[in-house]
Amino acid sequence: MFVRRGIVVCYIFALLAATGIKGQEPSSQLYGCIAVQPFYNISQHSSDDWFGTGIAVTIAARLEASGITTIALSSPTDSEDTSSGDSVAGTLGAQWTINGSYQRLGEQLRITARLLEISSQTVQRTITLVGLTKDLFSLQDRLATELTAGLGDSTLRSPEPEQPPDQSVQGSDGTQSLPADPTSPATARPEPSQQSNGATQIGILAGRPSIRPTRISTPPLIDGSLDDSVWQQAARITEFVQQTPTDGAAATEQTEIFVTYDNNNLYFGVRAHYSDIELIRANRTDRDQTFSDDTVAFYFDPFVDQQRAYVFSVNGYGVQADSLLESSAQQSMATGNSSSATRPGSGGSSPGSGRGGMGAAIAASMGGPPIGDTSWDALFSTSGTLVEDGWTAELMIPFKSLRYPRRDPDEPHRWGFQVTRTIPSKNEAVVWAPVSRGIAGFMTQMGILEGLTDLSSSRNVEILPTFTSIQFGSLDKATGAFPTETQPEGALNLKYGITPNLTADFTYNPDFSQIQSDIPQIEANQRFPLFFPELRPFFLEGQEIFTVPGQVNLLHTRTIVDPRYGAKLTGKVGNTTLGALIANDEAPGRVNDLTDPAFGKTSQIFVGRARYDLYAESSVGLIATDRQFLNGYSRVIGADARFRLGRTSALTFLYAGSEHRDKEGVERSGPTAHVAYNRQGRNLSYGASVDTVDPNFWTDTGFVHRVDTRSIRTNASYRWWPGNKVISWGPLASYGRIYDFSGVLQDEQTSIGMMSTLSNNIITIANVNRDMERYEGVEFTKTQAFLGGAVSASRRLSAGGFLILGDQVRYSDTPFLGTAVSSTAFLGLRPMARLNTDLTLTTSRLHDPRVDELVFDVKILRTFTTYQFTNRFLLRNIMQYNTLNKTLGANLLFTYRVNAGTVFFIGYDDHYEQGNLLDAVRYPTSALQRTNRAFFTKLSYLFRF
Known part of the structure; x- marks a missing residue:
């Protein structure tokens, strides 16, 4: 029951904390600016040196968020004499400076801070706090609050000088x-000014x-x-x-x-x-x-x-x-x-799988x-x-x-x-x-x-009704009939801006029809479940709030299959980002047996998230998830943190525990944990992470790739930036081990390679992997080679792909080490500005060398074509053929889009499968037989007030 109580207590605590810090922010019309110096370590314990920078950064971030111009001095103070820092601050244009010191006294920590006017060297305010060292973060937050409180007083502020209307x-x-x-053309551009070395x-x-x-x-x-x-x-x-x-x-x-x-x-x-x-x-x-x-x-x-x-x-x-x-x-x-890219062949998305397609993948890889x-x-x-x-x-x-x-x-x-x-x-x-x-x-x-100034205070209210009509039919394999049915539906979405930074959303009977489809993935010989990303707008908006670090995805909204209704609260109150999601899912109750206790029942889902921002790209947070269906439940509560350490490094943490009971009454519970350090520099980048997932950890609201693991992963890369034809290039390497909870080594992964970015939008990557994988108690040693790249040298043509050659385990009751070849190739064609065609071929082939026999040879060919008549009117066609199950799919869609909310769709969806694979008696030939067909229309109109 600890998870259940924790969900309620922690989330209520987070809401109360957020409400408590809400209030009027200080005025931003500070005369001049304040310089903040790293605090001096009186105790001289080297392990505590980072406290001084952390305290200064927290104060600077609080001032900056309040609209006060702030300079953070980067050089740590090596004595209690702050005159040199005051001098640098004055040179940089600061009128005020904040400095101080801290001292460890056993388990206690004493922090003293001073606000000083530089010109007169007059101390305007002194604050001393004493608390436990383990409470450093709350101490520095309290210090920042008390030190910056009341800066709207006339002693520290004067009216901001008026700016002429054309001063830009x-x-x-x-x-x-x-x-x-x-x-008119722009005038000659002067050289950019150099930043002072005294500020960061x-x-x-x-x-x-x-x-x-x-x-x-x-x-x-x-x-x-x-x-x-x-x-x-x-x-x-x-x-x-x-x-x-x-x-x-x-x-x-x-x-x-x-x-x-x-x-x-x-x-x-x-x-x-x-x-x-x-x-x-x-x-x-x-x-x-x-x-x-x-x-x-x-x-x-x-x-x-x-x-x-x-x-x-x-x-x-x-x-x-x-x-x-x-x-x-x-x-x-x-x-x-x-330094932390997905390892090729490790189950990441294939190129072009995102919403932006291959163009987004190339753009991201170019380092812009x-x-x-x-x-x-x-x-x-x-x-x-x-x-x-x-x-x-x-x-x-x-x-x-x-x-x-x-x-x-x-x-x-x-x-x-x-x-x-x-x-x-x-x-x-x-x-x-x-x-x-x-x-x-x-x-x-x-x-x-x-x-x-004087921004509109009217609250954002959006009403989005949606009307959908679908006529669909499916092949009855028992009779060969093809009955059709027409199903009209309505849906309603509401959005209300409680404040400019806090929004409530509600949806009833949301329509998630066939406007988008999942990117195809090879399903043959997969040891672990495949991950399919969310595509539905209601769940997409604000999903980043619920993201936590680590190997486990604690909220994967694809587990909410068919919601009858849903509601969300997302936004920020003070320094706390909040998110809450509730949904009622009808999918679990869709069973054929009328006597089944699950018939017609729905599951209830709740997710709560609170994240408190400490300073730049640093935060601590809580997350809680709860799904209940009949007498079963799945609950998780977790805490996570991210700390930015200087200019190039970051440290992330996660600890979460789960309680789960299935419909048969079987209960299990267990934790998962994550810690990672990453450094990303101009040349050298490296990182390391440690993750554990208990054998009994489980969540019905998230996505768990694998349980019963204790893993350590490291990676490093180095890049040179010569410019001209070769923009950057350098080696990369990674090493990892995965143990189960009994201490047996399950996987060992070693990879070395090279990556380069060339002119004309060319990227290349090559590496060699030497792995050990244990499956069904058998240890297999594998060697694989990876070669990939992409080029987008002109507006009309882009191309690329990757190829993986080497050993692969056959996941079956009698596993063996086979020879595998897998690849993805893509070609983007833009013969004119309005026409775009993307061709993607994904293949996977496994050969059994023991008997010289082909185990499987799968190919998926996908074409994605759009013609943009105007900026509003679009025609899209998707064709896909899978050689594994001999299926063909076609999806034709006309779109008229006024804006992000007001849109009209007319679509046609058709699916075929090889006849003798459906029923060799009824369909004795290999001719394709229609299995599903649908016509659909959808109209949504956004009202914004």
Whole structure:
């Protein structure tokens, strides 16, 4: 019962804690800025040295989140004399400094902090706290709260000087860029200013570029041209530097960004210049499918907590894309390094399996700006057009589509902000706020969007009714008949913005019809269950909140098969991110036997999540899951943490326990645990992780790949960045061992290889694996070779794939070591801007050398074709043939999409199977026989208030 009580107690505690810290945030109009110095270690215990930096970073993050400009000094204090640090702070423009010391006294820890005015050397405030060393994190949170409380007092603040209406961009060097005519070419771009060596951007955004948008009364017409008068008044960004191929180098093409806003929306104008218009890659495609195109993207971190960013992008035709970027995801993409990639052949998704397809896979591998989770869809407006020297675009992003801190109308917001531009034909990605490969993470290197005031306080209310009609038929194998049935259904989705940063969702009878289908995976000779990602919109939105580190997925919403209704609460209160999900699933009660106790019954699911943000990309959290059906239940409660350690390293933890009782009354319980350390640097990256999954651990709401394991995994890579034709290259290696709980070695994995990134969007990877695998008590030693790559040298053509050769265990009652060949090859064709075809061939072949016999030879051929008549009207066709069970499927879909919520579908779905495999008597030939067919229509219309 400990899990059941823990679920209730911990989640209520998290809610109360979040409510307790909710309140009015301090004003952001601090005169000047505050410098925070690492605290001095009086005890001189070397094991405690990291306390000083952690305390300083926590205070700096709290100040920054409150809208106060902050500088964090990077050099640790080696004495109690802080005068040198004060001098550096004054040189950097700070008017105030926070310093202090800490001392371990047995099991206790004494921390003293001082707020000092630099010019007069007057101590304005001194705070001393004493507590247990094990309570360091709560002590430093309390210290930050008490030290920063009341900074709105007149003794520390003075009115912010008025800015002229056309004052636009301020960089770290204090220079100003004035607006220019947006329809004229950009002026020559000066060299980027150098950052001071005395400050760091870990956990804060001090010294980063900033932009103050102008406020307008008349909004621009979003038509893709920049001829509205508002763009003459808009704040302007023109200084960009490369992220790839050479971080920090000057951008090779001119870019102009115009920024303005009113009460309800942010407005952006884009002018992308080209020295050669043949470089432009622009296609008319569906939303979220622009990864292979030239795009401009905008990143927003409204809470400046560096935990989550909203991403909006547009291409030359105005095709929009949006995503959510989590701090724990995409870091390797942001820095161009990868030390924790999925091992080839280890059961990860095949290339092109994500929503963005192969274009997203190539874009991610090139080391440019992170893409994020594209399953998130927001309501915003875009338009674009090709012009003589490039392309122009306009975006209107409603504040209702974002979550941001609540402030008084006259209190300015300060958000983390970044602008990026990608030019695939040159392997180039440029950023406004410089991003270094020497720092792990992307959000810690963003700039600042400041000065937004009097934002609309109206609460976001969305009503999304959906009407679906399906006529479907299935082959009756007993009689050969093909009966059909028509089934109309209605659904309702509601969204209510309780606050600008806390949202409630409700869905009734949600329709999850055949608009999308799972990417095919080879099912032959699989030892462990295959993972299929979530595709349903209701469960996709906010799913990143429920993510925890480790080998076990504690919430996999595909286990909620057919919900009658569902509700969610997601958002942020103070420093606490909250998530709650309830659902009622009808699928378990769908049994044919009327006398079965399960007949007509439903299961109830609850998931609760709370995550407290400590400082930059660092947090602690709780998660609880509960599923009940009849007398059975499945419950999990867990705690997790992530700590960023300096510029390049991170430490993650998870501990969770489960209690499970099946319908027969059999009970079992057990824990799972995870700890991992990862370092991602410009050249050297490495990591190690330890995971345990108890033999009796289980969850019906998550996905457990394997139980009864104690594993250790290590990996390392080194990359050189020569530039020119070879952008980067270097070796990589990994080693791992998996034991069961009785101490028997089950798997040993060794891998060495090489990875390179070349010009013309070419990536290559090759490695050799030497493994030991124990199956059914038999020890098998395997050797495999992996070769993969991809190229996207032109707008019209992309290609790639991978090949695995070597030994493979045959998983059967009488296992043996066979010779295997598996591969995936893809080809992307874009003969015109409106037409796109992706061809994918996945194969798996196993040969038994003992008897020289082919065990199986499976091929799956899939074609995915779209024709974009307009930005709203799309025709899509999917064809798929599987040689294992001789099945053929076709899916034709017409889509008319007004926005992310209002859409109309007409579709046709048809499936065939080889006749003599269905029934050799009734169908004696190998001709294909129809097994399923469906016509469907779906209309959803979004009402937003």
